[in-house]
Amino acid sequence: MNEDIKHLMVPEGATKYLFFGGKGGVGKTTVATATAVWFADHGYKTTIVSTDPTVSLSAMFGQEIKGDARVPIRHVSNLCGLNINPNDAKGVFLGRLNSVIGQMAGTFGSDVVSTPCMEEMATFDQFVTFLEEPDSDVIVFDTAPTGKTLRELAMPFNWAGFLQKQIQEGKKLAQMMNMGSNSFEDLERDKRRYEEALSILGNRPTAVFTLVLLPERLPIEETQSAITGLDRLGIPVQALVVNQCILPEVIEGNRFLAARAKLQARYMEEIETRFSDLKRSRLPLLDRDVSDISTLRQVGEMLYA
Ligand SMILES: Nc1ncnc2c1ncn2[C@@H]1O[C@H](COP(=O)(O)OP(=O)(O)OP(=O)(O)O)[C@@H](O)[C@H]1O
Ligand SMILES: [Mg+2]
Numbered sequence: 001m002n003e004d005i006k007h008l009m010v011p012e013g014a015t016k017y018l019f020f021g022g023k024g025g026v027g028k029t030t031v032a033t034a035t036a037v038w039f040a041d042h043g044y045k046t047t048i049v050s051t052d053p054t055v056s057l058s059a060m061f062g063q064e065i066k067g068d069a070r071v072p073i074r075h076v077s078n079l080c081g082l083n084i085n086p087n088d089a090k091g092v093f094l095g096r097l098n099s100v101i102g103q104m105a106g107t108f109g110s111d112v113v114s115t116p117c118m119e120e121m122a123t124f125d126q127f128v129t130f131l132e133e134p135d136s137d138v139i140v141f142d143t144a145p146t147g148k149t150l151r152e153l154a155m156p157f158n159w160a161g162f163l164q165k166q167i168q169e170g171k172k173l174a175q176m177m178n179m180g181s182n183s184f185e186d187l188e189r190d191k192r193r194y195e196e197a198l199s200i201l202g203n204r205p206t207a208v209f210t211l212v213l214l215p216e217r218l219p220i221e222e223t224q225s226a227i228t229g230l231d232r233l234g235i236p237v238q239a240l241v242v243n244q245c246i247l248p249e250v251i252e253g254n255r256f257l258a259a260r261a262k263l264q265a266r267y268m269e270e271i272e273t274r275f276s277d278l279k280r281s282r283l284p285l286l287d288r289d290v291s292d293i294s295t296l297r298q299v300g301e302m303l304y305a
Contacts (some may be wrong), residue, residue, distance in 0.1 A: 005239045005281040006304045008208050009035070011044060011137045017200060019141045020241075022212035023222045027243040029056045030290045030299060031212050031283070032142035037293065038300030040079035044137040048073075050083045051143055057083045060291065075293055080136070128193050202234040210239040215267035224274065240278050241303070242271060244285040 009018055020032040029052070036048035047070060050057040058065045061081060065071050070080035201207050211226055213219040227237045245268070246261040271280065283302055290299055 004279040005210070005241070008205070008239055008279055009039075009138075009304075012205075014206055015136060016138045016205075017141070017207040018138060019143060019201070019207065019209045020212060021143045021209065021226060023219050026212045026214050026219055027241070027283070027290075028212050029060060029142050030296075031210075031241050031243065031303070032140050033057070033060050034290070034296045034299035034303060036079055036138070036140040037076055037296045038304050039138045039140070040073075040076050041297065041300070043078065045078050045135075046138045046140065047080045047082060047136040048140045048142060050081075051141070052083070053085055055083070057081055057142065060296070061293070128196075202236070204236065204238070207235075208239065209235055209237045210241060211237055212241045212243055213271075214244050215242055215264040215271060217267070220267060220270060220274070227275075238278060240271070240275055240280045241283055242268065242280065243283045245282045247284045250285075250287075 009016060018032075018035060020028045020035070022028050029050070032050075033048060036046050040046040048057065050065075061073050061076075063071070063074055065081040065083045067082065067084045070082045073079040073081050201209070209230060211223050213223045223240065230237055246257055246264055248261065251257045251261055268282075281303055283299065286295070286299075288295065290296060
């Protein structure tokens, strides 16, 4: 089973984009970083990108990872990290947006700037920049929880439509006001960039979207709705990693563990039937957390060896 998921992810010529999503706390960062370390250890030039506002990536590798440039990860050759902070991204993005719309401020400036989705738009904008400059064999994205990921991904659709409208209306207005239409070239370029990014996200086999879940009721339901939501955006989910599975050999007569394992077995069956068209991989519940490179390497072996 784990062999199948590996075949989806190994790059053959073109850069591979590996996305990991899922409900909060199910193990996205664990699986994404273990994947990145595994590919780097196997000789692939790898970048791990996080769009999580927390410092989880820095904490995992025990070094500061920021959003302005890729940082080589210590003790793992071939691996670089980047943490796009939505708050910083917002600044850069707003700057660009403002320079374009500044001339038209009275028309549509303030509405756009105050949209509650500004952070998602800005994060996506940074995200797109990395899709545009692939200089790695593998780029692994540790995304934020499902709902937010979906909004981020849904955003450029509205955003593209919004830009289209602004471009059309703006051009008319610009003509009336005797302004040049150069400002709109930037907007048009952004729109094209977002459309290209989405086509990369939905493009098999270049991009692989994997959801991480636990063998429990709510994560299964969330996984189902994430699959449906992403599908609507033209992004097929191709693989699942079922995390924190209790292996029979650790139960050793412990009734508590045996009861949990029994419950998990029922949900595993449900996962097998409900998601039978996706590649599936299992990761056992470990007796420790995953917070250092040697444990990440062990997790990578469990997932891909
Ligand atoms: N198989 C496992 N066995 C033991 N501990 C695990 C396992 N997988 C993940 N963990 C631990 O569970 C916690 C949550 O994992 P992680 O941070 O990877 O989840 P996440 O989905 O990225 O969370 P968030 O939604 O907050 O970003 C971490 O402390 C991690 O070490
Ligand atoms: Mg995380």
